[in-house]
Amino acid sequence: MSNPLSDSYLSRTLCASAAIITALALKYPDRALFDEHREGIAERRGWPIVGRLPEIASNAEILHEFLLHGFTSLNSLTTTASALGIPRTISTVDPRNIEHILKHNFENYAKGPQLNAATGDLFGHGIFNANGEQWKYQRKTASHIFNIKNFRDLFTEVFVKELDIMCKGVLDKAVALNQVVDFHDTMFKFTLDSFILLGFGVQLNALGSKEKVPFAASFDECQLNSFQRFINPLWRVTEPIANLMHPWKKSISQHLDTVDIFANEVIENRRKQLANGEMDHRDLLSRFMEAHNENDQPLSNRELRDIVLNFVIAGRDTTAQALSWTFYMLLLHPRVESKLLKEVLQNITDDVADDPVILYEVIKNMTYAHAVFYEVLRLYPSVPNNQKYALNVDILPDGTPIRKGDYVMWCPWAQGRTEAVWGPDAKEFKPERWITAYGELRRESQGQWPAFHAGPRVCLGQNLATLEALVAMVFLVKRYRFRLVPGQNITYQVSLTLPMKEGMRVYVHKRC
Numbered sequence: 001m002s003n004p005l006s007d008s009y010l011s012r013t014l015c016a017s018a019a020i021i022t023a024l025a026l027k028y029p030d031r032a033l034f035d036e037h038r039e040g041i042a043e044r045r046g047w048p049i050v051g052r053l054p055e056i057a058s059n060a061e062i063l064h065e066f067l068l069h070g071f072t073s074l075n076s077l078t079t080t081a082s083a084l085g086i087p088r089t090i091s092t093v094d095p096r097n098i099e100h101i102l103k104h105n106f107e108n109y110a111k112g113p114q115l116n117a118a119t120g121d122l123f124g125h126g127i128f129n130a131n132g133e134q135w136k137y138q139r140k141t142a143s144h145i146f147n148i149k150n151f152r153d154l155f156t157e158v159f160v161k162e163l164d165i166m167c168k169g170v171l172d173k174a175v176a177l178n179q180v181v182d183f184h185d186t187m188f189k190f191t192l193d194s195f196i197l198l199g200f201g202v203q204l205n206a207l208g209s210k211e212k213v214p215f216a217a218s219f220d221e222c223q224l225n226s227f228q229r230f231i232n233p234l235w236r237v238t239e240p241i242a243n244l245m246h247p248w249k250k251s252i253s254q255h256l257d258t259v260d261i262f263a264n265e266v267i268e269n270r271r272k273q274l275a276n277g278e279m280d281h282r283d284l285l286s287r288f289m290e291a292h293n294e295n296d297q298p299l300s301n302r303e304l305r306d307i308v309l310n311f312v313i314a315g316r317d318t319t320a321q322a323l324s325w326t327f328y329m330l331l332l333h334p335r336v337e338s339k340l341l342k343e344v345l346q347n348i349t350d351d352v353a354d355d356p357v358i359l360y361e362v363i364k365n366m367t368y369a370h371a372v373f374y375e376v377l378r379l380y381p382s383v384p385n386n387q388k389y390a391l392n393v394d395i396l397p398d399g400t401p402i403r404k405g406d407y408v409m410w411c412p413w414a415q416g417r418t419e420a421v422w423g424p425d426a427k428e429f430k431p432e433r434w435i436t437a438y439g440e441l442r443r444e445s446q447g448q449w450p451a452f453h454a455g456p457r458v459c460l461g462q463n464l465a466t467l468e469a470l471v472a473m474v475f476l477v478k479r480y481r482f483r484l485v486p487g488q489n490i491t492y493q494v495s496l497t498l499p500m501k502e503g504m505r506v507y508v509h510k511r512c
């Protein structure tokens with residue numbers, strides 16, 4: 001039997017709630033609760049109380065296109081959006097603004113609390129999350145390995161050696177057995193093995209295993225999860241619920257354990273090698289083991305673990321993705337592939353290929369190969385969106401006012417496709433745009449082409465990545481013809497970087 005007292009209490013509560021929601025909806029008819037409009041910044045109006053959260057959530061799978069559409073539909077290179085639970089973010093593809101944020105007013109823009117919270121359990125206090133003195137000592141320590149001698153005498157040799165393992169162990173077998181290869185997965189294994197060997201002195205041999213190595217699988221899950229936290233304001237609630245609902249699935253904390261075990265093994269292994277005097281050169285990890293942190297203390301195992309994981313994402317993912325998108329573009333553009341092959345055959349004779357020191361010198365001067373790589377990174381930047389946090393008020397070069405506590409986001413994926421930045425053929429894949437009338441490589445400003453970031457935090461591994469990618473490109477183009485397996489959907493996975501969502505399956509043939 002119903003109780004008249006509790007029924008009337010319930011109906012009064014419902015009426016009061018409806019009245020409050022209506023009043024809030026009238027006060028915030030097109031934006032998030034408690035948010036204000038931002039004068040002078042192009043903005044599409046959203047829904048009452050939640051703002052643009054529903055659009056962001058429903059376009060999360062195609063976020064990069066969604067952002068591009070935002071710039072083109074508002075006909076502005078700088079936009080903003082109000083969305084419940086997501087901090088106010090000003091997005092830009094204007095080269096002047098990007099250079100200002102990353103270079104000219106560097107001190108005002110930091111890695112912010114949102115990034116630290118979303119990626120903290122994976123990247124800890126490593127270089128990608130660090131600011132101030134904590135960042136400086138890591139940058140300085142790591143920079144010592146990127147010297148000409150290492151490039152000439154060590155890095156090229158490692159890349160050639162790992163390529164040889166890939167060719168014999170994966171690609172030649174696929175040719176002989178007429179098997180399909182997942183090119184994307186193979187590139188991830190190649191860059192993982194190469195980087196773990198030259199950075200940490202460990203021969204991992206991921207290329208030798210058919211499956212994904214457990215560390216890599218868990219690392220990818222953690223990364224994807226970190227990214228999802230940016231667009232899911234309720235992640236602290238939804239993640240534990242998801243664990244309860246899917247108890248048979250490995251949870252993020254279990255994936256983190258797998259990742260930690262791997263990093264700790266690498267560290268222990270190195271300690272033993274150092275103790276036995278087995279190292280004949282000082283690589284990344286041994287340099288950090290000898291370094292002192294921002295408090296002038298030797299690094300703890302936890303700090304070393306952060307270093308290892310930050311450098312794995314830097315050294316593995318970005319280059320593997322760039323190589324995958326490069327071959328995707330080559331397969332879709334046979335004209336470009338033939339032109340590249342011509343340059344490869346002219347420069348990479350068997351003598352050159354057999355001598356890493358000469359190979360390094362020859363590759364440095366291959367203009368078209370560089371143009372192909374830069375053009376791929378223009379359309380498929382390995383870091384497709386990136387953000388910083390304003391420590392103080394500022395005005396961007398296009399006049400956009402920035403408030404203290406705003407996030408500023410720049411979007412290289414959208415920028416590469418923006419006609420106002422790259423001209424009417426912005427969306428076309430044209431390596432020739434990187435070559436001057438004198439046949440030299442064109443250099444664009446870091447604001448126009450921020451694929452490797454800009455200013456004091458410009459990518460430390462830019463030259464390493466370019467060398468690795470070009471060595472792989474020239475060897476693979478020279479030895480093999482790849483063909484896409486028809487009917488697959490090759491697209492990106494929205495994440496911190498730009499992986500292919502379902503890989504890229506190819507047939508492999510030897511060139512005669």
Ligand code: HEM
Binds near residue numbers: 322450451466
């Ligand atoms: C195609 C390959 C690569 C691309 C497109 C790329 C791009 C980038 C970008 C956009 C950043 C800025 C990230 C941020 O701070 O939010 C960055 C930073 C960095 N990259 Fe790369 N990267 C590549 C390969 C590499 C490699 C092979 C290494 C080797 C160690 C490396 C080391 C680093 C480091 C240490 C930083 C942090 C710099 C700092 O904060 O001072 N990168 N990279």
